[in-house]
Amino acid sequence: MIRFENVTKTYSGGATRAVDNLNLEIESGKVFGFLGPNGAGKTTTIKIMTGILQPDAGTVWLEHADIAKDTIEAKRMFGFVPDSFEMFERLTGIDYLRFLADVYQVGEAERKAHLDQYLPLFDLEKAIGQQIRSFSHGMKQKLQIIGSTIHQPRIWILDEPMVGLDPASMHVLKQKMRDYCDSGKTVFFSTHVLDVAERLCDEIGIIRDGKLIAQGAPDALMRSESATSLEDVFLNLTVKEG
Amino acid sequence: MFAYLKLLVKQRLALWNPARNLRNAKSKWKVVLSYIGFTLGMLALYGMLVGMEYLLYGAFVQLGEPQTLLALTGIVCTLLVIVTSFFFVLSELFFSRDIPFVSALPITSRGLLGAKLIRIWIGEAGIALLVCLPVVILYGIGHAMGVFYYLAAIILIPLLSVAPLAVVTLLSFALIRVSALWKRRELLTIVASMAFLIAFLYAEMRLSLSAEGSDLGALVLQLVLRQKQMLDLVVGIYPPIQLFTSALTNGGGSALLHGIMFAGLNISIMAVVWVLLGNGYQRLAVRQQESLARLNASKRRVGKQRERSPLTALYVREMREILTVPVYAMNSLASAVIFPVLFAVMVVSGGQTSAELAMLPALAAMVPKPVLIAIIAALLTFLTSMNMAVATSVSREGKRHEFFQTLPVKPRNHLLAKLLMGLTVNMLCVLPITVILLVAIPSLALTILLGFVVSCFFSTAMASFALMVDARHPRFGWKNETEAIKQNGIAALTMFGSMGFIVLCGAAFYGLLILNVAALNALLIVMGIALGLDVFLINRLMKTTANTYIHQEIRN
Structure with missing residues (x-):
């Protein structure tokens, strides 16, 4: 479960409201797609829920932990794939995964099982012993995806996870996201790929100028906006007139 | 070429642009205060340099050779460029992240090399001007020099760094070419750079030792009898400095001729290097980047998955980064390698130094033991005051700071790992x-061991303080590793602050001795202050600072 209660984040001394009184609840076992135009506040919202940024007001609950108060417990709850790879370029892929496993205190057997399952799935078996800086963008993205679930978190947060992935890996990722939810866990991801969101998500949230302007199942949103696709819904709600 | 040069200079200036930093700041007062603090700190440091040059100038005037100080300052600038810019040039030319980008632009290879060298030269020329100008002004006032003297100084001082830069460029090209043959090229870069510095410092030292050793009495007599000038000795170290000094101190046509010769010499050395290496530069730089990826692609065995605690994992990562990134290793571990090697070479090579060492126990017997312990402790602590690894450990996270913020690790453990790395x-x-x-x-x-133990108290306080400052004022916005560790003004100030702390403790110890406090008691008091500082700083680091650290936001 993820819950945002009156979350606000401002910049430039309050002149810019990146997130404006956001209230949102996502139940466990759901894939939640977070949509919005560029600069709408998606990444800021994700950074607040992962503890990177402090909100000016409001609370974010991850399961039963408040990210501002029970920080360490809350951070154990999620695995996070950021939108850009600013990582440890001189570490090898396996060293990076080992580091994460140590930090999340994952046992030997569990980490081995995880790698045995995910490395072949994302076709990284051969490259995993190489330094990360020799990786392509897609390979780095796949490495982050594998690392983010090494501790089997209750919540999986992904910021633009499809960017840079080849079609096969994208397919695997979508499958994994679905499997994750089917096991009772929560997936929260932001994307601009509306087709994927429409087919994959149980619930959609659309944000504009820091405000949540729509929330619901894709079908319900399409009905309420009398649209035939999620793309139409998105354009109706986010493209400003004039 | 000039468009690229303009871009490089603008990018450099943007880092220090107060208006830009003020606009993006959360607390404008903090930015203003930090700028004021930084300016005052820099002014204080520069004031110390000016004061030192003023005193030296007075001494040289007494000797009747003020012009020698001009030559000496010029030599100091030349040596500074060689010692400090070697690794900077290497990383700017071959490890810079913009190489793939600029290689795709319609700029010639020579144009790229030229722009990068001019950009480096601008920085070095600025430092040379700052170092030389006080002496130039003192000499100018002392000798009532005219406007042409000052004009010549402003033109010639920036040229001091041109020839050494050309030599360093040549060496860095040679190193990259040679390292292409070796798989562990980064290790080679670290080892070769250290070896270069050791060889250079050793040669300088041998030169000065042999100069002193070879009939020192006769030399002093010649100086006293004015048969020989100190300037001749100084010029012997770097002959072109003769042209620089005469261009400033002579008058009329001779000064002009020497000035033109000095400028011509420097520019022509650089021109030869630029013409010879310019055409192949881009190819070599791109190959270097490609081979970096290719060599790193060699697969490492995926070993057994052993568990470690989060603190150990963080500490291992910190250490690994310091040891594997050449520019970090060079800036953090230089004193770990250079001083012991130089010292060992001097001891092993015998001669005067060994003889002096043999006399040391007898000399030491005349000094009270606590004083000796304090001297050894001060020397050892001084070596640790140049620890840029800990002073930049938070800043070096760069944009990865956000990754650390998401980890389920107590903030104090992040800082503890960094402090342990620093120690x-x-x-x-x-x-x-x-x-x-x-x-x-x-x-x-026993005295040496006690000196070592005492130094640990002081170096722990300095490391904790440096980490605290960096955690509170990190500079995440660097573009390459050189910027991350070398161009961090606050870390540099912290380093000078640490040196000041050693001086202050030394002064306190001396003051207590003057007040007739027994040497042992004086040492215990100063040690007690350091210990108290350790406890206070570590406590603060683990509590308030850790909280500040984890909430630092990266601003674009």
Whole structure:
């Protein structure tokens, strides 16, 4: 479960409201797609829920932990794939995964099982012993995806996870996201790929100028906006007139 | 070429642009205060340099050779460029992240090399001007020099760094070419750079030792009788400085001729290097980047998955970064390698130094033991004051800071891992020289060991303070590793602050001795202050600072 209660984040001394009184609840076992135009506040919202940024007001609950108060417990709850790879370029892929496993205190057997399952799935078996800086963008993205679930978190947060992935890996990722939810866990991801969101998500949230302007199942949103696709819904709600 | 040069200069200036930093700041007052603090700190440091040059100038006037100080300052600038810019040039030319980008632009290879060298030269020329100008002004006032003297100085001083830059460029090209043959090229870069510095410092030292050793009495007599000038000795170190000095101190056509010759010499050396290497530069730089990826693609065995605690994992990562990134290793571990090697070479090579070492126990017997312990402690602590690894450990996270913020690790453990890394680097710097001292002067073993222990109290306080400052004022917005560790003004100030702390403790110890406090008691008091500081700083680091650290936001 993820819950945002009156979350606000401002910049430039309050002149810019990146997130404006956001209230949102996502139940466990759901894939939640977070949509919005560029600069709408998606990444800021994700950074607040992962503890990177402090909100000016409001609370974010991850399961039963408040990210501002029970920080360490809350951070154990999620695995996070950021939108850009600013990582440890001189570490090898396996060293990076080992580091994460140590930090999340994952046992030997569990980490081995995880790698045995995910490395072949994302076709990284051969490259995993190489330094990360020799990786392509897609390979780095796949490495982050594998690392983010090494501790089997209750919540999986992904910021633009499809960017840079080849079609096969994208397919695997979508499958994994679905499997994750089917096991009772929560997936929260932001994307601009509306087709994927429409087919994959149980619930959609659309944000504009820091405000949540729509929330619901894709079908319900399409009905309420009398649209035939999620793309139409998105354009109706986010493209400003004039 | 000029468009690219303009871009490089603008990018450099943007880092220091107060208006930009003020606009993006959360607390404008903090930015203003930090700028004021930084400016005052820099002014204080520069004031110390000016004061020192003023005193030296007075001494040289007494000797009747003020022009020698002009030559000496010029030589200092030349040596500074060689010693400090070697690694900077190497990383700017071959490890810079913009190489793939600029290689795709319609700029010639020579144009790229030229722009990068001019950009480096602008920085070095600025430093040379700052170092030389006080002496130039003192000499100008002392000798009532005209406007042409000042004009010549402003033109010629920036040229001091041109020839050394050309030599360093040549060496860095050679190193990259040679390292292409070796798989572990980064290790080679670190080893070769250290070897270069050691060889250079050793040669300088041997030169000065042999100059002193070879009939010192006769030399002094010649100086006293004015048969020989000190200027001749100074010029012997770097002959072109003769042209620089005469261009400033002579008058009329001779000054003009020497000035033109000095400028011509520097520019032509650089021109030769630029013409010779310019065409192949881009190809070599791109190949270097490609081979970096290719060589790194060699697969490492995926070993057994052993568990470690989060603190150990963080500490291992910190240490690994310091040891594997060449520019970090060079800036953090130089004193761990250079001083012990130089010292060992001097001891092993015998001669005057060995003879002086043999006399040390007898000399030491005349000094109270606590004073000796304090001297050894001060020397060892000084070695750790140049620990840029800990002073930049938060800043070096760069944009990865956000990754650390998401980890389920207590903030204090992040800082503890960094502090442990800093203390390990301190140990790496201090232990070799302690061991060499123990081997060289075994009769003072206990005193040396106690000096080592005392130094640990001081170096821990300095490391904690440096980490605290960096955690509170990190500079995440660097573009390459050189910027991350070398161009961090606050870390540099912290380093000078640490040196000031050593001086302050030394002064306190001396003051207590003057007040007739027994040497042992004086040492215990100063040690007690350091210990108290350790407890206070570590406590603050683990509590308030850790909280500030984890909430630092990266601003674009």
